[in-house]
Every structure is written in C-alpha cells, then in structure tokens.
Amino acid sequence: MVKVEIVEEDAGNSPYSSASSSRTGSTxxxxxxxxxxxxxxxxxxxxxxxxxxxxxxxxxxxxxxxENTANVVKRxxxxxxxxxxxxxxxxxxxxxxxxxxxxxxxxxxxxxxxLQEQQQGVQQMLAPTSPYSQVPAQGKAAQGLVxxxx
Numbered sequence: 223m224v225k226v227e228i229v230e231e232d233a234g235n236s237p238y239s240s241a242s243s244s245r246t247g248s249t250x251x252x253x254x255x256x257x258x259x260x261x262x263x264x265x266x267x268x269x270x271x272x273x274x275x276x277x278x279x280x281x282x283x284x285x286x287x288x289e290n291t292a293n294v295v296k297r298x299x300x301x302x303x304x305x306x307x308x309x310x311x312x313x314x315x316x317x318x319x320x321x322x323x324x325x326x327x328x329x330x331x332x333x334x335x336x337l338q339e340q341q342q343g344v345q346q347m348l349a350p351t352s353p354y355s356q357v358p359a360q361g362k363a364a365q366g367l368v369x370x371x372x
Contacts, residue, residue: 273281 276284
C-alpha cells in the first residue's frame with residue numbers, strides 16, 4: 223500500500239508559492255514568474271560551454287578524427303565521381319553508336335525479309351495452278367499425265 227505524505231516548504235523561498243494557505247488555490251501561473259534576469263541559452267552557447275568541460279587532449283583527438291573522416295569522404299566521393307564519369311562517357315561514345323548500328327542492321331534485315339516475301343508471292347502468282355500442267359525441268363521429261371504411246 224502507498225502512503226502519501228505532504229511535505230512542507232518555506233513559503234518565502236519558492237517563486238511559485240502564493241500567499242494563500244490553500245495549495246490548489248494559487249492564482250499565479252508559471253508564465254507570471256519572473257526570469258530573474260537570466261537570458262535564454264542557445265545551442266551555440268551550450269556548445270561553447272563544452273570547451274571548458276572537455277579536456278584539450280580529447281578535443282584534439284575528436285578534431286583529428288572528424289578531419290580524417292571528412293578527408294576520406296572527400297577522396298571516396300572524388301574516386302566514385304571519376305568512375306561514374308568514365309562509365310557514362312564510355313557508354314555514350316561506344317554504346318550509343320553501337321546500339322544505333324545494330325538498330326539499322328535490324329531494319330535492313332527486316333526489309334530484306336519483306337522483299338523476299340514479295341518475290342515469293344510473285345512467283346506463286348505466276349506459277350501454274352493446275353497440278354497437270356507443270357513446266358518440264360531441264361533435261362527431264364514432263365512428270366504429269368502422259369498419254370499412252372508417248
């Protein structure tokens with residue numbers, strides 16, 4: 223079981239205390255309490271205050287690690303950028319003309335196929351349609367129906 227106990231404070235020390243005897247009847251709010259002349263602290267002020275807390279040897283080691291990391295990132299970025307540049311220019315100078323040449327060759331092959339199909343269509347139209355009337359081949363006799371005696 224939990225026991226709740228009221229702790230008495232000095233009424234004169236706390237800026238939040240009121241003159242009333244009631245603990246819940248205070249009319250003062252937190253916004254009405256004065257700052258006592260303390261300016262708000264910025265993040266930069268807090269970082270500057272760390273200079274006094276962190277020893278010089280630790281500050282130096284942190285500084286060198288940050289510089290080394292920045293140098294490694296710069297060198298890595300430069301190398302990766304150069305590699306990307308080489309790949310991109312190679313693709314543009316070699317790959318693009320090669321792709322265009324292959325596309326042109328594919329068009330030529332397609333045109334040859336169409337021409338060949340047209341020629342086959344013309345030959346089929348000119349060829350006789352009757353199975354009995356075939357043109358004799360060179361040096362061979364006609365293979366159609368031959369009347370007796372011939």
